[in-house]
Each structure stands twice: as structure tokens, then as C-alpha cells.
Amino acid sequence: MVHIPDRSTVPPPAPRSVPTSADVARLAGVSRATVSYVLNNTSAVRISEPTRRRVRAAAKELGYVPHAAARSLRAGHSRMVLMPAPEVPAGPLYSQFINELQWALGRLDYTVVQYGQVGLRGDEAARAWAELRPVAVLLPGGGLGPEGVAVLKRSGARAVVTMGVERIEGAHALLMNHAEVGRSAAVHLYGRGRRRIGVVMPEEPGLEAFSNPRLEGVRRALEGTDATVTVLPLAYEEESAAELAARWGELNLDSVFAYNDEYAMLLMRALQDNGVAIPGDTAIVGADDLMLGRLLRPRLTTVHLELPSGRALAELVDQAVQNDTAPPEVRQVLGAHVIPRDSS
């Protein structure tokens, strides 16, 4: 008699199991230690070439991949540099900077991981990052407290480096002096005889960390002079720019520092469409020195930001990792200078 199994009682297929180093050891007929020595290219232990070949063949056959975390536990630390992903879409300047930094850290044998977990903030975020056991954490902007830095360090991070406007206890700080961006723009406009100066403040959230110190820089530069500063909220939308342009006459301004080149392009277009002559009636200065500023007519005067090169920053991170007992360092890394063109 033939037994025909009821399909409903057939057991489900076994779950796919992830091959381990024990599986590789079994297939190659060696110890797990030998597998580890061979696959991590440890030179401290003498293992014959045929054995090495057998281990590699077994690993390949099983599709074995070492576990990064297990490997970093053995090595004492990983080569992962973690950066939180920006919460606002990154502009072209920042994207290029991150790209350069990745290349430079890659040449130093680090791997950059951009960690995007939405809604995590401060020390809670630090705990999530710590779970990946990075050897260094690079923080554009602030948002972390000393407790977060301590959590990261206790989890094996040898360096926490912030790039922002303020220091955090226990972390290296690359201070970005965005006030200098505003200051340069204000000094330039004042020097060209402008006295009634507007400052665009983007309404998009997440940009206050840059726009506030830029405004502060304009204010400080003009303190004690005969110039006035008018704050101009502006959303990155044509409607918002059209509204602002429509009441330009009442505002009675002779110049504007437009936060960056993109807002400058938006506002300049709206002003020109309303018959405002640039720079005759109103001078405009952007910031970031993007290509598009050179393509506008008149060509846009801009503040060029002197960011540290990706290579310099990568070396700084590497030094901080290697000298992890040295006290946190503070460096000023953002310079700024005006590139005068035809809009001011």
C-alpha cells in the first residue's frame, strides 16, 4: 500500500539557515580557529597553503560571510565611521563634501555608513548608533548631549567628532563659523554703499542652525554703523517669492543677503519680474558659490564657503581614532570670502 501524505500535514520547508564559521570548519575538516585565521588573513599563525585553499573553497561553497560585528569584537574595533543621514535633503555643496569625505576615508581603509533613522534624537539616537559599534562617529550639526557622547565611547567609539556651531563635552569639535558667512556679505554690501540691508531667512525647517548665525553675523558687522537690517522670511517657492517681491517698494531696501545662491536665484527672478533692477535698485548676495550663480544674469555675487577638504577631515578623524586618549580638540574649520560678480 502506498501512503499518500495529506498535503496539509507536510512540514513547511526548513528555514534558510545562515552558514556559520562552524559549517565552514566542518566542511574543510579544520578547527573554527583555523577558519578564523585564514579568512582574516592572520599572519601570526602558520597555516599551510593547501589548508588555506581548502578553507577558502569551503567558505565559497557555503557562501559564508564573516559577521562584521563578530569580526570587530575580535579585532577590538571596527573600521566603520558612522554619520547620521541629514534630515533635510542635502544641498549640492553638502552632497559633494560627503562624497569627498567618503573617498578620503575609504583610502584610509574606513567605511562610511550614513545612518538614517527618522525621529530619533539626542541620546536615544546615540544608543541606536552605538549598537552598530562604529569606531568613530561624525556628526554634522549638533543635537547630541554629553551623555550621548559617553554612550558612544563606552560602546567602543574611539572618536566622536562634531561639525557644527557649538561644542559638546567629550567630543572633538570642528566649529563651523556661519556668522562669518553673514559678516562677509554685510561688509561687502556696506563697502559698496548699501545701507538698508535685508536678510533672507528660509522658512523651511532644519536650516535655523545656519540661518540664525548668518543673520547674527550680519547684525554684528553692522553694529554701530548707519545701516539697518531687515529680516525677510522666505519659503523656497515661487509664490512666497512673488509675495515678497510685491511688497518690495514698502520695504525700502537697497540690498539683500539671500541666505544662499538658491534663495538668491528665487528672489532675484521675482524681483526682476516686478521691474526691480538688479543691482541698480537692489543688490543681491548669495552664498555657496554654486554653478547656477554664474549662469544668472546679472551674474550672482556670492559668499564662497571654505569647507575643510574631505581629505583633511578624513585625516583628522583617523588621528582622533589613533590617539583616542588625547583630550578633545576644537578647531575652526569654516572660512568665508565674497566673490564679487555683477549682482551687487
Added chain:
Amino acid sequence: MVHIPDRSTVPPPAPRSVPTSADVARLAGVSRATVSYVLNNTSAVRISEPTRRRVRAAAKELGYVPHAAARSLRAGHSRMVLMPAPEVPAGPLYSQFINELQWALGRLDYTVVQYGQVGLRGDEAARAWAELRPVAVLLPGGGLGPEGVAVLKRSGARAVVTMGVERIEGAHALLMNHAEVGRSAAVHLYGRGRRRIGVVMPEEPGLEAFSNPRLEGVRRALEGTDATVTVLPLAYEEESAAELAARWGELNLDSVFAYNDEYAMLLMRALQDNGVAIPGDTAIVGADDLMLGRLLRPRLTTVHLELPSGRALAELVDQAVQNDTAPPEVRQVLGAHVIPRDSS
């Protein structure tokens, strides 16, 4: 007699050690299993509230953070979705798309990690990604072979999803039909009476995956008509655009599909500076529907790309993770339509 140690023989300070769950267990006076149950909020095991409090206090005191990899081994899989970081600086359209996707996956309790390791390619890259044990891998563009997909799956990835122009065996594919972008532009220009059509091909590396199918789409749309197609290599630099504009007369074109809005802005500026009337002498069409196209004069006609929403894509990834025994699916996810403005 007092023994004064020779400084050179004083042992170096003990390396900072990362606290483990064993340390927490010792301090709280409980077993390691109990620590794990409490910190992972396991409800299957009954543990008194005072014990839970003791474990949490000990973990806090020691600064203990669970190891993501160890946790994912226990849970059977992680909640990490890995994406390789783009090798070329991401444009504004792509940055916004990634941002949306991160939010949407975050709401489904995934964490997106962008992995940037320079110079790693194909299956070697897959091995590096596999070390982080992601539950899903999302690949913009191709570059991975079936072996790479297999490595990822054997390492516990439940879904590998590519977004690109071709399928990879074993992976879900979201096919981006960039030929459709070129086709729409060509049909639009032909419909407006243009017959001598130029197509800008960016000289920057990394864009061929988009520019080649776009050109192909233009060619196919005009096959068998009286229109001609001229390929126009262009670097994203003013000099390159000026050179192209200087020989515009010889080229004898009445229109150009400029790859995207940024190249369109660059070329339009150079042509206008050379006295070429837009659209009178030459019609221009961009792509991506960026804000800057609306700010140009004449306003730029563009091809709007219908990308899947971050939310739709996140749900697709989640489904693929949950039904990981289902065969790979193929979907067309890129639509395109022309937004006619004043430049064509």
C-alpha cells in the same frame, strides 16, 4: 626601603573595555538570560517589576548598549535596510527621494543605512554589505551579479530589490524606464515641428546608466520619421557649454533635449549669450522638473519623472521582506510626461 618603580616598566593602562550583558548581570545580581529578557522587552517570560528595574538601573549605570548584531541573531533578522551610497553626488531629485524613502521605512520600523565604501564593486561589495546582516538591500542602479544576490540571501537578507534598467537573477526589480524620458521629449519636439534634434550626453562619469537609455528613447521615437538626431557631449562646466555654443551655427539644429534641467540651464545660458534665440532659433527641453527650470527666462520645458513615492516603495520592500519565499517580482516604476513651458 621604598621601591620606586622604573616608569618604563609600569604596565600601560588597561584598555577601556566595552560593558557586556555579563557585566550588567553581575551588577544586578541576575542571570544573563534575565538581562536579555528585560532589555529586549520579552513578554514571554515573567520577571518581577523590581528585578526589571534593577536590570535597567545596572545597564544605565554601566552604559550598556545591546549589540545590534547579537540582537539580530536572537531575533532572527535585523530591521536594517541597506542601500549603497551613490558614487556620484546625488542630485536634488534623488536626495529628496531617498529622504522620503527613509521616512516611510522609518514609519514601518526599519532603519535605512547608506553604505559608502569606495571602489568596492559587484559581488565583492555584496560580501561587505552582507557583513552587516541587513534584512533587505535596496540597490539604485545595477552592478551586482546573481552571485552577489545569493551571498546576500545566504547571509540573511530576505529581499534584494534593484531599481535600475535591468533585472538581476534572484532579485526583485523595479525597472526604471529611462528610454521613456527621451521618448517623451522627442515626441514633444517633433510635435512642435522640430526636425533637427540634438541630444546632450553628459561627460561626467556615472551618468551613462541614465543618458544611454534616454538617447535610445529619442532615437526609437524618431525612427522612420524625417527627423535627425545629433549627439552632443557636454561637461557640466561653463567652458564646455561655451565651446558647444560657439559651433552651434555649424550644427544646424532647431532643438535640443538637454539630458536634465541643470544641463539645460547651462546650455541655454551659453546659447543666449551667443545670440541664439530660445525657442525661436532653438527649442530646449530639460528633465527632472526642478524649481530652477521655472525660474529661467524663457521658462524651461521639462520632462517630469514619475518616480514611485517613498511610501509605495517602502511598502513594497516590507512586503518583499515578509513574503521572502515568493519569487522575485518585476515592476515598471518610472513614468514620464512633458511639462510644456516657454522654451520649446
